């Protein structure tokens with residue numbers, strides 16, 4: 001493939017969820033431009049409507065308006081989070097501070113994901129939870145008056161950290177959290193600051209004090225670096241050319257993959273730095289690269305957790321053996337990504353192994369061919385679609401449509417990379 005493209009990727013998924021939630025808790029009308037309109041974003045919007053917020057339809061290219069309310073209303077039906085772990089966990093935090101019972105559920109992938117890691121500390125704050133099974137959705141939350149908490153998370157997780165901070169916001173109580181390993185994405189902390197809350201970070205503890213008030217906002221959502229990563233990866237595998245992606249979020253807690261790619265001999269140029277709503281944004285420029293292997297350390301993992309599928313397919317084309325340390329969290333993502341990455345890489349003829357919490361990928365030159373099982377996991381689907389762009393590759397992805405969980409129009413964007421096609425996603 002010869003790349004010649006100047007594109008935008010859809011709005012950031014993490015930021016879209018958070019902005020919808022914040023706007024729904026603000027008494028007044030907010031406007032979001034460039035927000036993500038994927039299946040996951042729609043799940044959050046649908047639930048917020050059930051809770052009494054007025055959220056306009058999520059249509060690509062159109063602003064979303066949200067008429068929020070200081071307190072949510074009791075929903076009449078179950079709250080269905082679809083495939084979205086972020087929706088489920090962040091909402092559990094907010095609902096913990098509401099004096100009614102509501103039940104959250106999700107699709108079969110989400111129902112197998114752990115929720116007790118969120119509900120345990122929320123129960124310490126005073127909320128009550130009833131599980132149908134051992135762990136996971138469906139779960140009924142009965143909220144009420146909360147107490148503050150000082151808590152060390154069992155894993156570095158932005159969803160877990162955000163659930164507690166949002167419980168603090170909705171309940172008007174202080175929250176102190178710290179993460180055990182590397183720092184996970186800090187979007188919630190930045191958004192709280194942008195909304196005028198006091199939030200302190202001494203590099204260990206994050207301290208939130210309920211001193212602010214959520215006011216309606218008018219805000220643009222930057223492009224999602226996790227979506228950008230797939231187009232960047234496809235360009236790196238191309239024969240020649242150049243890709244510019246405009247307006248991509250470059251929050252350092254999200255761009256660990258850029259640092260790893262630079263180590264792999266594939267630097268991405270970052271230009272036109274600016275800020276949008278407290279988040280750093282820039283253009284990313286990239287071309288094809290000769291990839292070399294690397295070792296990705298445990299402390300780096302939280303900053304690139306969603307990019308491991310893409311990095312591991314690139315590693316299968318690199319010179320040498322790439323090792324990802326302490327990636328056990330991949331087992332509880334939208335699929336068991338640790339097992340699926342290894343088995344799918346082998347299914348297309350590469351050498352890969354998951355041993356304990358380590359993923360090892362051996363680079364090679366053979367053309368990938370074989371059938372990829374996605375288990376409905378959007379990032380597995382997109383990572384292997386990228387591998388399938390190699391000339392002569394015969395990669396069949398069993399469910400390419402699941403990319404719509406985070407990246408509506410992914411196929412079109414991938415096709416738009418090819419020479420002479422300049423369009424905006």
Ligand code: S3P
Pocket residue numbers: 013014015086156157158159160162184185305306329
């Ligand atoms: C997210 C946090 C990450 C990430 C997910 C989105 C968020 O999970 O994998 O896609 O928006 O907070 P963790 O909770 O493991 O950090």
